[in-house]
Each structure stands twice: as structure tokens, then as C-alpha cells.
Amino acid sequence: MGATPAISVGISSAIADDERAHDGETLAASAYTRLRQDILKCRLMPGAKLRLEALRRDYSVGFSPLREALARLTGEGLTIVEGQRGFRVASVSAGDLEDIARLRSEIETMALRMSIEKGSDAWEADVAAALHHLLLLPHGRWPAGSPLTDEWSRRHKRFHDSLVAACGSPRLLAIREDLFEHSERYRRLLIEHGTEGRDLATEHREIANAVLARNAPTACALIAGHIRATASTMMAIISS
Amino acid sequence: MGATPAISVGISSAIADDERAHDGETLAASAYTRLRQDILKCRLMPGAKLRLEALRRDYSVGFSPLREALARLTGEGLTIVEGQRGFRVASVSAGDLEDIARLRSEIETMALRMSIEKGSDAWEADVAAALHHLLLLPHGRWPAGSPLTDEWSRRHKRFHDSLVAACGSPRLLAIREDLFEHSERYRRLLIEHGTEGRDLATEHREIANAVLARNAPTACALIAGHIRATASTMMAIISS
DNA sequence: GGCAAGGAAAATTTCGAAATTTTGTCCTTT
DNA sequence: AAAGGACAAAATTTCGAAATTTTCCTTGCC
Known part of the structure; x- marks a missing residue:
């Protein structure tokens, strides 16, 4: 499926904090939900390297909750963790x-x-x-x-x-x-x-x-x- | 299956940092592996509330990598995340x-x-x-x-x-x-x-x-x- | 030209204190 | 007795700087 494309972020990932559910939902959970959608809708392309600095900005969330959200997606098979090299969207074939x-x-x-x-x-x-x-x-x-x-x-x-x-x-x-x-x-x-x-x-x-x-x-x-x-x-x- | 038992930690969770693989494995990944084993072997009992302070001590890891490991286990269904109330081992029935x-x-x-x-x-x-x-x-x-x-x-x-x-x-x-x-x-x-x-x-x-x-x-x-x-x-x- | 070594820049991971939320206790009101 | 409120303590979550690792570029050697 060709070279790994650069990370591409759609508008849904820039949703303001205001939309976070006010029932105890953490920033990590909110980021997880959004990231998950963006992966499933291929706004984050398969195989793409997930740049933490860029994601932190785009999803308005700190490194810890961001990593937490990505780790949870790893458990679901939607991201791949590469020790000391961050995360990648799971690829397709x-x-x-x-x-x-x-x-x-x-x-x-x-x-x-x-x-x-x-x-x-x-x-x-x-x-x-x-x-x-x-x-x-x-x-x-x-x-x-x-x-x-x-x-x-x-x-x-x-x-x-x-x-x-x-x-x-x-x-x-x-x-x-x-x-x-x-x-x-x-x-x-x-x-x-x-x-x-x-x-x-x-x-x-x-x-x-x-x-x-x-x-x-x-x-x-x-x-x-x-x-x-x-x-x-x-x-x-x-x-x- | 009675009341939720208190967290019980076996000896394997106190393995020293020395045993962490030296091939780029992060603290989070190492904690994930150990936590996973302890859950699967019921050293962390089903339904148990996972106290972060205790785990941080027992697994010799900080809060961020610890939460990351637990989040990944959430993605696998072995832990349950309770927004603002931490994590719990998945229960059995x-x-x-x-x-x-x-x-x-x-x-x-x-x-x-x-x-x-x-x-x-x-x-x-x-x-x-x-x-x-x-x-x-x-x-x-x-x-x-x-x-x-x-x-x-x-x-x-x-x-x-x-x-x-x-x-x-x-x-x-x-x-x-x-x-x-x-x-x-x-x-x-x-x-x-x-x-x-x-x-x-x-x-x-x-x-x-x-x-x-x-x-x-x-x-x-x-x-x-x-x-x-x-x-x-x-x-x-x-x-x- | 290819490879190795070194160093700077960039990226990732972690730490631990601060911020926030939850829990527990006590007191008052119904 | 039950419910609600206030407050302190405990627990959880987050932040962002520091520590660590990786990447990239340059230089030197064969």
C-alpha cells in the first residue's frame, strides 16, 4: 500500500475541551475516543507514525493522557507501540x-x-x-x-x-x-x-x-x- | 463470588528494574507485562480496585507509565477504567x-x-x-x-x-x-x-x-x- | 562511494509536584 | 432514621520540565 503517509489530522480532532463529557471523563478517555474515531475513519492513516508533539497540539492534551490513550488503543490493536520510538497506527494489508x-x-x-x-x-x-x-x-x-x-x-x-x-x-x-x-x-x-x-x-x-x-x-x-x-x-x- | 477482595500482590511484581529488557523497552511496557501476568494468574484478584500509589511502589514505576500500562490492559479487557476513579481488575462471573x-x-x-x-x-x-x-x-x-x-x-x-x-x-x-x-x-x-x-x-x-x-x-x-x-x-x- | 564515529537537534519517556476529584467524617436539618 | 451540606484527607489525573533515547547530519577513514 505504498509508503507510510505523513500524519493527516481532520477537523474532528480539534474539538474544544468544552465538548468533554462532564460525568468524570478524563482527558485521556476523551482523547482515546477521538483518536479511535480518527483511526477508524482513516483520518490517521494506517501505518502512520504518530508524532506526539503534533498530537498533543491537535488534540489539546498533555503527553501523559495522550500516551495513555494511545496505549489503550494498542490494547485494542489499532495502534502499535514501538518501544522508545513512540506509536504507529496499525497498518493494513x-x-x-x-x-x-x-x-x-x-x-x-x-x-x-x-x-x-x-x-x-x-x-x-x-x-x-x-x-x-x-x-x-x-x-x-x-x-x-x-x-x-x-x-x-x-x-x-x-x-x-x-x-x-x-x-x-x-x-x-x-x-x-x-x-x-x-x-x-x-x-x-x-x-x-x-x-x-x-x-x-x-x-x-x-x-x-x-x-x-x-x-x-x-x-x-x-x-x-x-x-x-x-x-x-x-x-x-x-x-x- | 463475594465481596471485592483487597489488592494482593505476589512477589513477581517486585522484580527489580534490572530485569527490564535492554532493547528499548519502556518502563510502561515492562509494567504492562508484569501487570498482565499478575492479573492472568489472579495475583491481582478479579474485581479488585487497583490503588495507584500501592502499584507505583510495588512495581517500582511512576504514575505515568503505570497508567499507560493499565490503559493498555483496558484495551485488552483485563482492566476496567472508571473515569476519575482509577482502574479495576476486570471481574469474573x-x-x-x-x-x-x-x-x-x-x-x-x-x-x-x-x-x-x-x-x-x-x-x-x-x-x-x-x-x-x-x-x-x-x-x-x-x-x-x-x-x-x-x-x-x-x-x-x-x-x-x-x-x-x-x-x-x-x-x-x-x-x-x-x-x-x-x-x-x-x-x-x-x-x-x-x-x-x-x-x-x-x-x-x-x-x-x-x-x-x-x-x-x-x-x-x-x-x-x-x-x-x-x-x-x-x-x-x-x-x- | 560506503561505512563508522561523533555530536547536535529532535523526539520520546519519565518524574514528581500541582491541580483536580473523590471519599470519608461530622454536623445539621427534616 | 435518613438526607444534605461542609470540610479535610486521600486518591487520581495532569502538567511541563528534566532525563533519556533516537534521528539526522557532518566528518574522517578505507
Whole structure:
């Protein structure tokens, strides 16, 4: 993926102290949240060396809370600590993307199977509601920065989260969320992922139908295909 | 599991600075490693409030590197940060143990299936070697602190690691390792887990045989049972 | 030209005091 | 008795200078 780019900081990292939650949140925690977002949204580029002096200025925080925030992100795999040489944003690779995609497919189907097995009526109602909510906003090719992009992503995520919400395994959901976010980092890195040739509404509708019919094998096959199609698009971009 | 116990620090946390690696390792990283071990070995008890002044003394490190180490452990789920109130060791619960055990079973069989599918001759040789090595040291009820306990555990882990080594998914192996360590924390918390009524050597031999025969369904069933039996023992202890 | 050594500048890490927050105790009010 | 307020002590978090390490540049040697 070419040379390590210089650190690039977006405007969200310059948010004033005023926006810090007033419920005991520390400067370190606040910086952590902001840094995390900037990494996940690729405003801090993969592989980039994190210059502490620059970050201290940009995030309006001292060295100690800054290091603390970065250390916490190291524990999450989003930064890499290089002893005596500071921190670096975790890098990306085609191999990792492939690993994530395959693993997401497995984890998602595992969680889905468990959910179908354990889900109550209320869970079904929630899935139906999330599908309905999603379909009310047809996927479109919106201009970069459009609020509709974020809104669609929110509804999309809500839909997928609802499918597995009844799996009964908090740890599995945490693993799933982690993989999702790392996958999103790739998607954002590769700009807008194309959905040409895909009928997303139909894909989502068919997934929901299989789930609500409690047909685990079909639902799992459909969700795995859904994930694979997205990853294929990204892999194609990386290869070119 | 009763009231939150007071912080208890074992001798390993008082290791002198001399033992810090001389390859650029920071004080923060050194403290992280030691703290991590102490949490995983339950020398720092689950749920315990981590008193920074005491830790600073016990681990011979200042507040900044100490907080940094603790933050990193927060990112790994081993500590919980409580805004303006410091850190706490992550707690344990019967529900979490159950979640981990079930998830470990699923993850292990997934990794095993992939390994069986992808494993080379060299991988098979490694599995055979690990089994042989393990069986050369029959499991016994050794006195606490006996080096044989650690040696057996090392060989045991080596055996299980070898089974899944060819799965080809670094992220899956990381998730698996994480779950294993969290599970080990429970095991250590519950003192020596009993293996009465179990013929561990036979269990290990049968698992290896199925794996080397490339019989994924059988191998997965056996490994899942192996994990379930261990978890059942722990669940029984928690219930009593 | 390539490599090694030395020194200055830049960057990173740590320290410990100051600033801030939380906790605990005592007293008053309802 | 329970709740609230005030205040001191204890604990936590942060700051920024000092200490330490790394990086970069220059010089000299082969």
C-alpha cells in the first residue's frame, strides 16, 4: 500500500475541551475516543507514525493522557507501540483484509445461528423493524460528506446488529463488533465502496426473510455471501 | 463470588528494574507485562480496585507509565477504567465463564476445521511431536508450585496450539489466544482444577488421531467435549 | 562511494509536584 | 432514621520540565 503517509489530522480532532463529557471523563478517555474515531475513519492513516508533539497540539492534551490513550488503543490493536520510538497506527494489508472478511463471515453466521435458535418474538419484531427502517431509505450514490451516507450506514448497521442481537454471547458480540470496525476501516480507506451490480435492498430483504423464517442454513449462506461480496469489491480495489 | 477482595500482590511484581529488557523497552511496557501476568494468574484478584500509589511502589514505576500500562490492559479487557476513579481488575462471573467456554468451543472447532483443511505434512509432524511430548509427562496431582505443573501446562498448550496452527488466520488465532487466557484466569482463580474421572492422555491421543486422520467432524466433536468437560468442572466449583 | 564515529537537534519517556476529584467524617436539618 | 451540606484527607489525573533515547547530519577513514 505504498509508503507510510505523513500524519493527516481532520477537523474532528480539534474539538474544544468544552465538548468533554462532564460525568468524570478524563482527558485521556476523551482523547482515546477521538483518536479511535480518527483511526477508524482513516483520518490517521494506517501505518502512520504518530508524532506526539503534533498530537498533543491537535488534540489539546498533555503527553501523559495522550500516551495513555494511545496505549489503550494498542490494547485494542489499532495502534502499535514501538518501544522508545513512540506509536504507529496499525497498518493494513490485503492478507489482513482477507482474514477479516473470512472471519467475519464465520463469526457472523455463528452469531446468527445462535440468535435464530434463541431469539424471542420481541427479537423478531426488532429485526422486522430494522429491515423496514433500512428499506425506507434506498441506497444511493450520495456526494461525499452527505448526511444521508451516515444515516444509511446507521440503519444498515442497525439492521445487521438486530439479526444477531439474541445470540446471548456478549463476548461473541464484542469480537464481532471489533471485526466489523476493522473491516470498516478498510472500506473507508478504499473510499466509497461500490455497490454496482448489487441489489442491496433485495439482499437485505432475503436475509431478513430467512431469519424470520428461522431458516438458519439459508440465512447463514445469505449473510456469508453478503459479507463476501463486500470484501470482494474491496479486494478488487486493492489489487488494482 | 463475594465481596471485592483487597489488592494482593505476589512477589513477581517486585522484580527489580534490572530485569527490564535492554532493547528499548519502556518502563510502561515492562509494567504492562508484569501487570498482565499478575492479573492472568489472579495475583491481582478479579474485581479488585487497583490503588495507584500501592502499584507505583510495588512495581517500582511512576504514575505515568503505570497508567499507560493499565490503559493498555483496558484495551485488552483485563482492566476496567472508571473515569476519575482509577482502574479495576476486570471481574469474573459464572455467566462470563459460560460464555467463554461456549465460544472457545466454537472458535476452537472453527480453527481446527481450517487447520485440517489447510495443514501440510509438516503441520501433521508437529502435531504428532506435540502429542508425543505431552504424553511423555503423564498428568499428575503435583504439589502447588511444582515446576512439573508449569511444564505440563506448557506441553498441554503446545499440543493444543499445534492442532490449529495451520488455520491460516492470524486474527482467529489472536481471538483464540485471548479467550484461552481469559479462561485460564478462571481456572487459576478456582485453584487447581480437578481432573478426576478424566483420562486426559486418552482424550489427547484421540483428538490427535482424529486430526491426523483429517476427520474434521470427529476431531471437532472431541475438542469441543474436551473444552466442555473442563468448563463443567469450573462451573461446578463456582456453583458450590 | 560506503561505512563508522561523533555530536547536535529532535523526539520520546519519565518524574514528581500541582491541580483536580473523590471519599470519608461530622454536623445539621427534616 | 435518613438526607444534605461542609470540610479535610486521600486518591487520581495532569502538567511541563528534566532525563533519556533516537534521528539526522557532518566528518574522517578505507
